[in-house]
Amino acid sequence: MNRIRPALRSFSLFLRTPTLSRSIIALLALAILLLLAVNAATFVMIQRTTAYNDTVDHGQQVRLASKDMLGLLVDAETGQRGYMLTARPDYLSVHDQAVAALPAALGRLEALVGADDELAPRLGRVRSLYEQRLALMEHTIDLTRTGRIGEAVSLIRSGQGKSMMDAMRVELTAIDEVEARRLVERTNQSERASQVTVAVNALAALLILILAGISVWLVRRYVEEIEAAHMELDRVNAGLENQVRDRTAELTRANEEIQRFAYIVSHDLRAPLVNVMGYTSELEQVGKIFDHQLTALEKTHPEAVEAEALRAVREDVPEAVGFIRASTAKMDRLINAILKLSREGRRTLVPEVLPMTAVVKAIADSVHHQAIESGGEIVVRDLPVLESDRLSIEQIFGNLLDNAVKYQQPGRPVRIVVEGETTDDGRVHYRVVDNGRGVSARDHERIFELFRRAGKQDQPGEGLGLAFVRNNVRRLGGVMELESELGQGSTFHLKFPTRLIVPGDAGDRL
Structure with a gap:
C-alpha cells in the first residue's frame, strides 16, 4: 500500500486542478448515477412484468377449471338422462365417471379462487347448487332403478334440475368473464411496462454512447496536443536543452493525465454497460413471454387482443432490443480503444x-x-x-x-x-x-x-x-x-x- 499512496496523492492533485478532463469526469460521475437509477427502474419494471405474467397464468387456470367443472356437470346430466331413457348401464357409467371427477374439479377451482372477494361468493353458490343438483340426479336414478320411471320423469319435467344447471352456468360463465376482463387489463399493464422498459434502456444506451463519444474526443484531443508538442520539440532541439527538458516534463504530465483519465473512464463505463446488456437479455425474454401469452389469447379470444399490442410485442420490442445490443457493442469497442491508449508507455521489466x-x-x-x-x-x-x-x-x-x-x-x-x-x-x-x-x-x-x-x-x-x-x-x-x-x-x-x-x-x- 505504501507504493500506492503517491499515486493516490497524484490523483487527488489531479482532481483539485481545474482541467477539462476533471470537468468531464464530474459529468461522467453524474451520468453514472443516473444510469444506476435507470438500471434500478428497469429491474423494478421486470419484476412487475413477472408478477403480471403470474397473474395472467393464474387467470387462465381459473378459466380452464371453471370450464372443466361445467363440462363435468353436463356429462353427469347427459349420463343421467341417457340411463333414464334407455336403462342401459353404459350411460350410467358416463354419469358415474363425471360425478367421481366433480369433487376434484371443484376443489381445484376453489383453491385457485381462494379468498377472491369477487369470485368466492359466486363459487359458493356453485357448490350449493352442485350439491343440490347431484342429489336430485341420484334420486331420479334410484327411482329409475326401482321401476318408478314415471316419478323420475315427473321430477325432470318439473324443471327443477334445469333451473339449477342454468344457475350454475350463469355463475361459472360470470367467473370466466371476470377472469377474461382481468386478463385483458393485466395484458395491457404488461405491455405498458414493457414499453417503459424499452424506452428506459434505449435512453441508457444513448447516454452511454454520448459519454463514450465525449471521452474519445477528449483523449484524441490530448493525443493531438502531445503530437504537436513532439513536433515543437524537434524544431527547437538543437542547443535548447532547458526548453527540451521543460517540454519533456510537460509531455510526461499530459501522458500521465491521459492514462489516468482513460482508465477511470473505461472502468466507470464498463459497469453500467454490463447492466444494460443483462437487462437487455431479460427484456428479450420478457418479450417472448408476452408473445406466447398473446398468441394463446389470440387463439381463444381474438376480440380481446389489440392490434397495437401485437405490433408492440412482435415488432417494436425486438427492434428496440436490436438497437440496444448494437449500441452496447459499439460502446464496448470504444472502451477497448480507450484501454489500448492507456497501456502505452508501460515500464519495461529489467x-x-x-x-x-x-x-x-x-x-x-x-x-x-x-x-x-x-x-x-x-x-x-x-x-x-x-x-x-x-x-x-x-x-x-x-x-x-x-x-x-x-x-x-x-x-x-x-x-x-x-x-x-x-x-x-x-x-x-x-x-x-x-x-x-x-x-x-x-x-x-x-x-x-x-x-x-x-x-x-x-x-x-x-x-x-x-x-x-x-x-x-x-x-x-x-x-x-x-x-x-x-x-x-x-x-x-x-x-x-x-x-x-x-x-x-x-x-x-x-
Whole structure:
C-alpha cells in the first residue's frame, strides 16, 4: 500500500486542478448515477412484468377449471338422462365417471379462487347448487332403478334440475368473464411496462454512447496536443536543452493525465454497460413471454387482443432490443480503444539476480516498527535466490507485508512469517503467513478485483493493492494463491520461475 499512496496523492492533485478532463469526469460521475437509477427502474419494471405474467397464468387456470367443472356437470346430466331413457348401464357409467371427477374439479377451482372477494361468493353458490343438483340426479336414478320411471320423469319435467344447471352456468360463465376482463387489463399493464422498459434502456444506451463519444474526443484531443508538442520539440532541439527538458516534463504530465483519465473512464463505463446488456437479455425474454401469452389469447379470444399490442410485442420490442445490443457493442469497442491508449508507455521489466532474504528483510524493516507497537514480530527465513524484476518484487512483498500489519486481529499480537523453497518443478515458492483477521471463503477472489475490498472497512485504501499485486505476479510469469479462514489468518502463496524471460512486448502487457 505504501507504493500506492503517491499515486493516490497524484490523483487527488489531479482532481483539485481545474482541467477539462476533471470537468468531464464530474459529468461522467453524474451520468453514472443516473444510469444506476435507470438500471434500478428497469429491474423494478421486470419484476412487475413477472408478477403480471403470474397473474395472467393464474387467470387462465381459473378459466380452464371453471370450464372443466361445467363440462363435468353436463356429462353427469347427459349420463343421467341417457340411463333414464334407455336403462342401459353404459350411460350410467358416463354419469358415474363425471360425478367421481366433480369433487376434484371443484376443489381445484376453489383453491385457485381462494379468498377472491369477487369470485368466492359466486363459487359458493356453485357448490350449493352442485350439491343440490347431484342429489336430485341420484334420486331420479334410484327411482329409475326401482321401476318408478314415471316419478323420475315427473321430477325432470318439473324443471327443477334445469333451473339449477342454468344457475350454475350463469355463475361459472360470470367467473370466466371476470377472469377474461382481468386478463385483458393485466395484458395491457404488461405491455405498458414493457414499453417503459424499452424506452428506459434505449435512453441508457444513448447516454452511454454520448459519454463514450465525449471521452474519445477528449483523449484524441490530448493525443493531438502531445503530437504537436513532439513536433515543437524537434524544431527547437538543437542547443535548447532547458526548453527540451521543460517540454519533456510537460509531455510526461499530459501522458500521465491521459492514462489516468482513460482508465477511470473505461472502468466507470464498463459497469453500467454490463447492466444494460443483462437487462437487455431479460427484456428479450420478457418479450417472448408476452408473445406466447398473446398468441394463446389470440387463439381463444381474438376480440380481446389489440392490434397495437401485437405490433408492440412482435415488432417494436425486438427492434428496440436490436438497437440496444448494437449500441452496447459499439460502446464496448470504444472502451477497448480507450484501454489500448492507456497501456502505452508501460515500464519495461529489467531482470536481475535478487538475494531475496536481504530484499525481503529490508522491506520488513520498513514496517517492523508498526508490528512492534502491538507486541508482534516479522520473521524472514532463508529464501531462495530469484532472477526477476527488482521493483516488481519489492512492490509485491511490500504490499503483502503492509497488509498483514494493517489487518491484524484485534487483541492478538501480529506474527508474520516469510519463508520459501525451490520446488521440484524448478520454480520458486514463497509464502507470506500471518495470524491476522483472515478472509472468508466467499471473498478469496473478491479481494483481488479492482476497487473491491472484503471484511470490515476500518482501514484507508481504495481496494487496488492486491489487484496490482496479482497483476505484477502474473507479469513476472508467476501465480498467486490464497489460503485463509476468517479470524484465523492468511497464507499467500507466490510461485515464480527461477529466471524471468522478458519477451519483446513485455512492456505492453498489464
